Amino acid sequence: MNKHFFKSLLLSVAYFSIQTITAQEYVSKVWVADLGNGKYKNPVLNADYSDPDAIRVGDDFYMISSSFNHIPGLPLLHSKDLVNWTILTHVLPKQIPAETFKKVQHGNGVWAPAIRFHKNEYYIYYPDPDFGIYLTKASRPEGPWSTPELIYEGKGLIDPCPLWDENGKTYLVHAYAGSRAGIKSVIAIAPMNQEGTKVTGQSVIVYDGHEDDPTIEGPKFYKRNGYYYIFAPAGGVPTGWQLILRSKNIYGPYERKNVLDQGKSPINGPHQGAWVDTPTGEDWFLHFQDKEAYGRVVHLQPMKWVKDWPVIGEDKDGDGKGEPVLVYKKPNVGKNWPTVTPAESDEFNSPILGKQWQWQANADGTWAFAGNKGNLRLYTKQIPAEAKSLWDVPNILGQKFPADNFQVTTKITFTPNDKLENEKVGLIILGQDYSTLFLKSKKDGIYLGYGLCKGAVKGKEEVESIIGKIDTKTVYFRVQVSNGGICKWFYSTDNKKFLPIAEPFTALPGKWVGAKVGLYAVRNTQINDSGYADVDWFHVEPIK
Numbered sequence: 001m002n003k004h005f006f007k008s009l010l011l012s013v014a015y016f017s018i019q020t021i022t023a024q025e026y027v028s029k030v031w032v033a034d035l036g037n038g039k040y041k042n043p044v045l046n047a048d049y050s051d052p053d054a055i056r057v058g059d060d061f062y063m064i065s066s067s068f069n070h071i072p073g074l075p076l077l078h079s080k081d082l083v084n085w086t087i088l089t090h091v092l093p094k095q096i097p098a099e100t101f102k103k104v105q106h107g108n109g110v111w112a113p114a115i116r117f118h119k120n121e122y123y124i125y126y127p128d129p130d131f132g133i134y135l136t137k138a139s140r141p142e143g144p145w146s147t148p149e150l151i152y153e154g155k156g157l158i159d160p161c162p163l164w165d166e167n168g169k170t171y172l173v174h175a176y177a178g179s180r181a182g183i184k185s186v187i188a189i190a191p192m193n194q195e196g197t198k199v200t201g202q203s204v205i206v207y208d209g210h211e212d213d214p215t216i217e218g219p220k221f222y223k224r225n226g227y228y229y230i231f232a233p234a235g236g237v238p239t240g241w242q243l244i245l246r247s248k249n250i251y252g253p254y255e256r257k258n259v260l261d262q263g264k265s266p267i268n269g270p271h272q273g274a275w276v277d278t279p280t281g282e283d284w285f286l287h288f289q290d291k292e293a294y295g296r297v298v299h300l301q302p303m304k305w306v307k308d309w310p311v312i313g314e315d316k317d318g319d320g321k322g323e324p325v326l327v328y329k330k331p332n333v334g335k336n337w338p339t340v341t342p343a344e345s346d347e348f349n350s351p352i353l354g355k356q357w358q359w360q361a362n363a364d365g366t367w368a369f370a371g372n373k374g375n376l377r378l379y380t381k382q383i384p385a386e387a388k389s390l391w392d393v394p395n396i397l398g399q400k401f402p403a404d405n406f407q408v409t410t411k412i413t414f415t416p417n418d419k420l421e422n423e424k425v426g427l428i429i430l431g432q433d434y435s436t437l438f439l440k441s442k443k444d445g446i447y448l449g450y451g452l453c454k455g456a457v458k459g460k461e462e463v464e465s466i467i468g469k470i471d472t473k474t475v476y477f478r479v480q481v482s483n484g485g486i487c488k489w490f491y492s493t494d495n496k497k498f499l500p501i502a503e504p505f506t507a508l509p510g511k512w513v514g515a516k517v518g519l520y521a522v523r524n525t526q527i528n529d530s531g532y533a534d535v536d537w538f539h540v541e542p543i544k
Contacts, residue, residue, distance in 0.1 A: 026086070028341040029541045030403035033083050034330070036339065040083040040300070041327050042267070044286075047342065047400040048295020048514035049075065051112035051218060052286050053161070054274040057122075059333070061276060062141055063286065063298075064091070064115045064124060068512055069105040070358040070398075071095055074113060074126060076141060080337040082276070082284055082300055083330055087342050087355040091124055091136060091145045094362045101362045103384070104394050106457070107511030111177075112218050112272070114161035123196060125151075127158040129177045135197060152190065152199040156181025162196050163221040163228070170196045171250060173230055174203070175217040185209040187219050187232060189251060206245075206252040209234055213243050213256065218272040225308055230254065233271035238290045242271040244310055260287075260301065260312040263323025270299060270324045275310065280332045285312045289324075293431060293485030293507040294401045295514020299324060300331075344402045344540035348376040353397075358516075361394035368397065375413075375534040378521035380423045390434060390520065391456035398430060398518030401507075402540055407480040408517050410538045411495070414473050416441035416531035423523045424449075425533035427477040429487050431515035432457035435505040437477045437489050441531065445469050448491065450502045457511065467501065480543045481507065485515065 033044040049065040056062075061082055067073040072090030079085045095101040095109055113126035122138045124145070132155075134148040152160070152172070159175040170192040178184030188203040209216035213234035222229040230245040241261035245254035262268055273287030283303040288296040301313045301324060313322030343356045351371030359367070369377040381395045390396065408427070416423045426438025436451040448470050453462040470493070478490040478498055485507035490498035507515040521533045 026341060026343045027339055028344055028402060030344070030406040032339060032341060034339045035327070038330055039327055040330050042299040042325065043289065043297040044083050044300045045077075045085055045298035045342070046294075046403050047297060049077070049298050049400075050288055050296035050513070051159075052273050052288060052298050053112070053114045053220060054276050054286050055115050055117055056276050056278070057117045057141075059279055060141075062088070062115060062122075063274070064113050065298075066112050066126075066512075067092075067110045067358070068107055069095070069101065069109045069361060070513070071101070071360075071362050072358060073110050074124065075355075076115075077342070078141070081331055081333045082278075082286070084337055084340045085342060086340050089142055090355065091138075091143070092148070096134075096148060097131075098362055102394070104360045104392050106391075107513075112159040114159075114220065116162055118162075118164055118196065123162065125160040125162060125172070127160055127174070129156055129158050129180050131155075132157050133160045133172070133174065133199075149197070151192075151197060154181075156183075159218045161219055161221045162192065163223060164196065165223065165250070168194060170194055171221070172196075172199060173219045173221045175219060175232075185214050185216050187216060187230060187245070204251055206230075206247075207254050207256075209243075215240065216243060220274060222275060224305075227308055229310075231273075231275060231310075233287075235271070236269070237296070238269050240269045240271050242273075242285075242287065242312060246308070257309055258321055259310055260285075260322050260324070263313075263321075265323045265326070267299065267324040267326075270301070270313070273298075275303065278331050278333050280334055282332055283310070284331055285310070291514070293509050293515045294404065295509065300328075301325060302328060342402075344399065346376075346538045347374070348535060348537060349374050356399045357397050358399070359394060360396045360398070364395070367395045372534065375536050376519075378425065378519060378533045378535065380417070380420075380425070380521045380523040380530040380532065382526045383522050383524055388459045389453045389456050389462045390428060390430065390436065390451075390522070391453065393520065393522060395522070396428065396430060396516075396518050396520045398428075398516030400516060401481065401485075401514055405482050405543055406540055407478060407543045408538065408540055409476060409478040409495075410519070411474065411476050411536040412439070412519075413534040413536070414439045414441070414446060414475075414531070415534070416446065417527070417529055419527060419529075420523055420525060420531060422525070423521070423531045425521040426451075426519070427479060428518050428520060429479060429481070429505065429507050429515055430518055431508040431510050433505075433508045434462075435487060435489070435502070436462075436520075437479070437491060437501060439470075439475060439533075440466070445471075446473060448475070450489065452502070452505065465502070479517065481517075482543065
């Protein structure tokens, strides 16, 4: 049975059965946090799930993260044990206002969100720093999720989190983005209606971090033993600490305590995240670590309460302030669960794009055909007139770096439109600088090329180097990413002998996100049809 017949068979049954390879079946070849011996290693998610928030509902844990301009947005992950995670869904199939997010909006869009379960409904509050705070709800975490409603309008309102108090009152804690609000390093609380669907009064600043806790933001709201608690990161993304504020009064005054920082560990800036408990009564804390080109990866720390203060991580000297653990016993959730990870590799056998993929902006239905006989077909799309480089192109289909060391190999067949020149399809490492290996059409055939853009974020143009004409429409592109985001490029015409291309490239993060590895198909003119690239598969594996 040949490969393409087998793929077609899988495709035909997909609509009626699995539709896509279930996330529960996938185990990464490059990073698995579960050590298989009752312990885990950090990070539990070695990928850019920044600003995590999480809850437990029954025996299930749900986590969300910021997604900025990437679509679908607001990833919702699921776990049974806080170590093994899968992508359940994305809450936002498109981002609103739709017209705004048709264009690439690097660093804008969904900032740090919060998830809560209240009266048998799931609530997600997320901020857009240019518009305000939105709310979306669902009766099931898989969705459907309601159309987001702007419940608190205002520039610079960020990082919301609700609290339903025992007295029937409801509040929203939040921070301010200095770039829009003209002030930062303060935490505020606003009253809401009882349902938590509308802010009903003016925000009141309850904590000023300018002296002791600069850049305090990302607050999460809890109540325990009569204390109101605000868990908030302070000190800045790469190097900060986890601050706890507590008070017997909702509006303060609040006591402060640093309960987690780097200490003598190699984990810089361990902060911003969520307190969750297990059905067996254990307490745990999820937070991020900024790893530059790799984004903000997610760690899991043990947590306990001492004199009504949380102690997070390992407190080796007993002063109430912990430091991150690298390896630790897994949470006790009452049973053992299989090892699973978010999907990375893709055979493109499904009529639905895998949940690991995101576009740079709201997607147009003409960009891709996911069910093309076991291939992902990408149609060339005219580059926006205002685009200086691929940095500004919306139809780049990317995914997060999945580990410190990995390689991606993909098989691409290019069928250009014979009425066009300069159609271009390729594999890209995209960040504030980017590099790409591509095929390009000319009148006399298809050419192999390498592109490098230094300063893409500043509007610099790509420097394109044509390597030479090739006599095949099918190529295999490979990029190897090693410690520090060092990228090496290769190509092959037979998937056996891979030839190196160009000097090593050092990946940079995007704007508030890690670098992405992705696919694209573009052109510089517009006629009534397009060429296309058929991507047969995309494999993420250890460096060979």
